[in-house]
Amino acid sequence: MTATIALTDRDTRILRALHTHRVLTTPQIGELFFNGTYSRAAQRRLLKLAERDTVDRFVPRQGHWNAPYHWTLALEGARILAGRQGLTPQQIGYRPDAQRRMRISSQLPHTIGLAQSYVAFATNARATQSASLQRWWPQARCQTNWGRHVRPDAYLRWRQNDTDVDAFVEYDTGTEPLARVAAKISRYRNLAEETQLRSPVLFIVTGPKRLTNLCRVLDVGGGWVPVHVTTLDQLTYPGPARPIWRRAGDPACTLRSMIELT
Structure with a gap:
């Protein structure tokens, strides 16, 4: 009963x-x-x-x-x-x-890792003055909107100090070959060229070695698609509002905060 x-x-x-x-x-x-x-x-x-x-x-x-x-x-x-x-x-x-x-x-670790990414964005927004997570569209809604081109894990809008950052989210467990992950950026570039939607793509990875390798191979957007990478640990703490994002292809490895990704 x-x-x-x-x-x-x-x-x-x-x-x-x-x-x-x-x-x-x-x-x-x-x-x-x-x-x-x-x-x-x-x-x-x-x-x-x-x-x-x-x-x-x-x-x-x-x-x-x-x-x-x-x-x-x-x-x-x-x-x-x-x-x-x-x-x-x-x-x-x-x-x-x-x-x-x-x-x-076998997709459970990916599902939980992606959920943890959301938790990190949501809780860090609450703890950051003048910041809010305005939008988190899950994979199903993303597929409805852009499935002909790309299938991101999520699409977000981060607002801070009256600045909005819209971005695609890709959670990477490290199981896919680097070449296959890099091929995703070509599809994001096609989407940008056709629709003028040039939102950054945020890759969240499980460790620093994967971050370094992805930053090396993901600089294929031809300037159309900014790609930024961080680890799940960094996303959790100190959080996305802090300078934790490394742009793919940047030889200086400069770290940026969310509002610097526009």
């Missing part, structure tokens, strides 16, 4: 975030909606939501022995979100089979 609890506004925002990002860990939810990574309030509330069958949880089979719980949107949660729009779960893109497959998918 499903437990009955009153959903708060924060609960609804958690459900929406799970729908958008597909999977979030307890620390990520704690950072986004509570008072930090190790928030006990986050743990308690998520368990309450699980009792109501609005969220599900799992620990990755191939994960570290002390990996945190990973949370997904459950069917009842999808019904709640859809019902508030007068739609069905299927109409908002909820697929129970896809949710189950994610638990054992």
Whole structure:
């Protein structure tokens, strides 16, 4: 029997975030909606939501022995979100089979890394004076808009001191050959030439060696497409508002902040 609890506004925002990002860990939810990574309030509330069958949880089979719980949107949660729009779960893109497959998918590290990138942008914007994360379009919406040319992981708008930076986001786990990653920039260049959309492309990588290698091979935009690279650790701290972005092809390896990427 499903437990009955009153959903708060924060609960609804958690459900929406799970729908958008597909999977979030307890620390990520704690950072986004509570008072930090190790928030006990986050743990308690998520368990309450699980009792109501609005969220599900799992620990990755191939994960570290002390990996945190990973949370997904459950069917009842999808019904709640859809019902508030007068739609069905299927109409908002909820697929129970896809949710189950994610638990054992080889794409799980990419999904979690991309979610952590979002968490870093969102929390750093909150902590930075006059900054805000105005937009985060997930992969599905990006594909609808630009799928004929490119398939970014996300598209964001960062606003700081009345300056807007729109950018494509590519989260790189390091598994793709460098040549294949470099080929993406040619497609971004084609998009820019056809539509005049010359938003920077932000690559977020898992370590400094991959960063160095990508900066070497990604300078193929022909001036049409600025490409900037950072590591997930740097994005998390000190954060995107700080000078952590290295432009591909820059021999001086100058580091720039978000508002310097315009």
